[in-house]
Amino acid sequence: MNFVDDSVELREVQKLEGHTDRVWGLAWNPATGSAGIPAVLASCSGDKTVRIWQQNPSNGPFQCTAVLEETHTRTVRSCAWSPSGKLLATASFDATTAIWEHSGGDFECVSTLEGHENEVKSVSWNASGSLLATCGRDKSVWIWEVLPGNEFECVSVLQGHAQDVKMVQWHPTVDVLFSCSYDNTVKVWAEDGDSDDWHCVQTLGESNNGHSSTVWALSFNATGDKMVTSSDDLTIKIWGADIIRMQSGGIFAPLPAIMIEQFFQYIGQVFTSEYDREGVIASGAADDAVRLFVESEESKIDGPTYNLLTRKEKAHDMDINSVQWNSA
Amino acid sequence: MDSHQRSSIEDIFDSTLNLEETHFNDGYKEGFSDGLASGKEEGRQVGLKRGFETGEELGFYRGCIDVWSSAIRAEPACFSARVQKTINQMDELVRNYPISDPENESVSDVMDSLRLKFRAVCATLNVKLEYDGYPKAADAQF
Numbered sequence: 001m002n003f004v005d006d007s008v009e010l011r012e013v014q015k016l017e018g019h020t021d022r023v024w025g026l027a028w029n030p031a032t033g034s035a036g037i038p039a040v041l042a043s044c045s046g047d048k049t050v051r052i053w054q055q056n057p058s059n060g061p062f063q064c065t066a067v068l069e070e071t072h073t074r075t076v077r078s079c080a081w082s083p084s085g086k087l088l089a090t091a092s093f094d095a096t097t098a099i100w101e102h103s104g105g106d107f108e109c110v111s112t113l114e115g116h117e118n119e120v121k122s123v124s125w126n127a128s129g130s131l132l133a134t135c136g137r138d139k140s141v142w143i144w145e146v147l148p149g150n151e152f153e154c155v156s157v158l159q160g161h162a163q164d165v166k167m168v169q170w171h172p173t174v175d176v177l178f179s180c181s182y183d184n185t186v187k188v189w190a191e192d193g194d195s196d197d198w199h200c201v202q203t204l205g206e207s208n209n210g211h212s213s214t215v216w217a218l219s220f221n222a223t224g225d226k227m228v229t230s231s232d233d234l235t236i237k238i239w240g241a242d243i244i245r246m247q248s249g250g251i252f253a254p255l256p257a258i259m260i261e262q263f264f265q266y267i268g269q270v271f272t273s274e275y276d277r278e279g280v281i282a283s284g285a286a287d288d289a290v291r292l293f294v295e296s297e298e299s300k301i302d303g304p305t306y307n308l309l310t311r312k313e314k315a316h317d318m319d320i321n322s323v324q325w326n327s328a
Numbered sequence: 329m330d331s332h333q334r335s336s337i338e339d340i341f342d343s344t345l346n347l348e349e350t351h352f353n354d355g356y357k358e359g360f361s362d363g364l365a366s367g368k369e370e371g372r373q374v375g376l377k378r379g380f381e382t383g384e385e386l387g388f389y390r391g392c393i394d395v396w397s398s399a400i401r402a403e404p405a406c407f408s409a410r411v412q413k414t415i416n417q418m419d420e421l422v423r424n425y426p427i428s429d430p431e432n433e434s435v436s437d438v439m440d441s442l443r444l445k446f447r448a449v450c451a452t453l454n455v456k457l458e459y460d461g462y463p464k465a466a467d468a469q470f
Contacts, residue, residue, distance in 0.1 A: 115451030142451070145410075153410055154451040157444040196410065 010290060016053055018064050021046030025078045026324045031085025040065075042088055044076035050090050050100075052107065071098050071109050078122045078167075083129040087150075091120040097134050099150060110150040115142055115157070124177075126170040131155070133177050135165035141179050141189065143198060156198045160187055167217050172224040176201075180215035186229055204229075204239070211237065221275040228274075228281050236283055236293075274325055282325060378430070381461055382439075386422055388459050389442055393419050396449075411452055418445050 023045045033039035039055040041062065050068040055061070074093035081088050088100040088107070097120055099111040117138035124133050132144045132152065141158040163182035170177055177189040177198075188202040204210045213232035220227050227239040274282050281293040343350070396415050399406055407415070421442050426432040450457050 113451070114454070114456075115447060152452075153408060154448040155410070157448050157451075159440070159444065196413075 008292070010292065014061055016043070016051075016062055016064070018051055018067075019043065019045040019047050019049070021048075021075075023321065024075065025322045027079045027081050027088075028324055029081045029085045029088075030083060031081075040085075042079045042081065044079040044090055046075040048072050048074060048076060048092075050076055050079055050088070066105075066107050068100060068107050068109075071112075072096070074119075077120065080123050080125055082125045082146075083127060087129075089123045089125065089132060091123040091134055091136075093119040095120060095136070097123055097132075099152070101150065111152055113142075113144060113152055115154060116140065121165060122167040122169075124168045124170050126175055126177075127172055128175075131170070131175065133168040133170060133179075135168040135179055137164045139163060139165060139181075141165055141168055141177070141187075143177065143189075155196050158189055158198055158200070160189075160200045160203075161185070166215065169218055169220070172220050172222065174224065178218055178227070180218050180229060182214045184211050184213055184215060184231075184233075186210065186215055186218060209237070211235070217274075219274040219281075226275070228283075230283055230285075236281070238281075280325075284322065375430075382435075383427075385439070385459060385461050386425055386427075386442075388461070389418060389446060390422050392446070392457065393422065407453070411449055414445050414449050418442060418449075421445075 023043050025044045027042045029040035029042065031037070033055075038057065039062075041053045042050055043053065044050045048069065049072075051064050052066040052068070053062040054065045056063055056065075068088075068090070072090065072092040072094050076090050076092045078091040079088060086102060087110075088102075090098045090100065092098070095114065095116045095118055097113040097116075098109050099113070100107045101110045113132075113134065116134065116136040117140075118136060120134050120136040122135050125131070126133075130146055132146060133141060134144070135141045139159065139161045141161070143155040143158070144152045145155050147153055161179065161181040161183050165179050165181045168177060168179045175191065178186060179189065180186045184205060186204040187200050188204075189198050190201045191198050206212055211229065211231040211233050215229050215231045218227055218229045225241055227241065228236055229239065230236045283291050283293070285291075393415055396407070397419070400412060400415070421438055425438055426435060446457075446459070
């Protein structure tokens with residue numbers, strides 16, 4: 001596959017060092033990076049800590065401004081900022097999810113969510129910040145409601161996946177939850193009215209053009225009508241969803257997620273992929289490379305096509321665990 | 329030979345010719361009745377074991393529900409509305425569990441639902457209660 005535009009190139013700006021074990025995940029604080037507020041990034045690691053990095057001044061290098069330690073007793077696998085940027089949730093192999101609040105210059109652990117039987121793999125806030133979802137090796141997905149005073153209440157425990165659930169992600173506009181798993185499927189969960197009754201309303205598996213191996217990650221574009229999933233089967237797939245049908249609800253709003261396109265580009269398992277604001281997809285894989293894809297201007301009769309925008313080989317020395325676009 | 333002699337010769341040979349079939353039938357009858365007896369006994373043992381397990385787990389939830397309900401009666405504001413609703417749902421599930429109808433297909437769904445609600449309530453109340461009866465996923469180490 002030829003590059004669409006040979007002049008586009010990925011250039012490493014800075015390498016952030018400090019963690020003493022592999023870095024599993026990253027999250028940009030959504031309330032930073034524009035309007036004069038320096039960008040803030042959180043990274044979580046096998047060294048059981050989370051580091052906060054800030055760009056100081058706004059165009060300068062990133063510096064580590066805080067280390068969140070002595071709370072998790074095992075690897076911190078994933079971290080996510082609340083939409084307001086005030087809270088940071090961290091999911092750990094120690095079976096807990098910690099909620100941190102920024103007060104003054106320090107981060108304080110204000111709540112600990114327990115309930116998973118073993119390693120928590122991922123955590124995600126919904127668009128309004130009123131709900132939090134976690135998932136783990138115990139095959140379950142938990143939904144928590146955020147209450148005043150940093151209280152969290154368990155709304156539902158969802159069973160359905162047959163194996164380890166690798167990631168959960170809320171849809172960017174509708175309160176529908178997506179999860180992906182070692183069982184090769186992506187499941188879609190929605191609430192029945194307002195009753196706390198969450199069900200799996202759709203499963204994207206091999207029979208609907210889904211993946212044939214572990215699905216590691218999923219991500220939505222800004223409007224939520226497209227989703228990208230990345231997998232151990234060496235492909236990423238783009239899915240389309242009918243937002244209008246999703247929003248009009250009813251008891252079950254079946255989301256016709258249809259596989260649009262897939263890429264057989266990878267030599268190593270694809271661990272992560274993410275849409276940016278303009279619809280460029282970045283992906284990272286076990287072959288140590290970062291790739292960018294973009295939807296092409298000429299569309300085929302049966303749907304949109306995608307082109308490889310650029311590829312950065314050996315972006316890291318080992319597997320790439322996470323890619324995150326700065327939304328500013 | 330006249331017909332009487334012929335049939336008595338046939339009779340003598342009959343029992344020899346049918347030896348295999350006779351023994352087969354005898355063996356079958358013996359096996360069947362032995363199987364019936366031991367199957368019944370095994371069924372009784374399995375039933376006792378499963379019944380005990382189910383009863384013990386239901387009893388555990390009954391106990392928790394009763395304690396929580398007493399707490400709510402004493403102090404209605406101690407648990408949130410959602411927790412109270414879940415406890416009520418658990419109460420209904422336990423009360424309507426088809427104890428006398430083990431072949432009812434919904435029993436595993438009811439039990440699963442009870443287990444999940446129990447975990448949700450414990451997580452919200454921040455209590456570490458665990459029912460030790462059934463094997464957990466974490467116990468399977470590979």
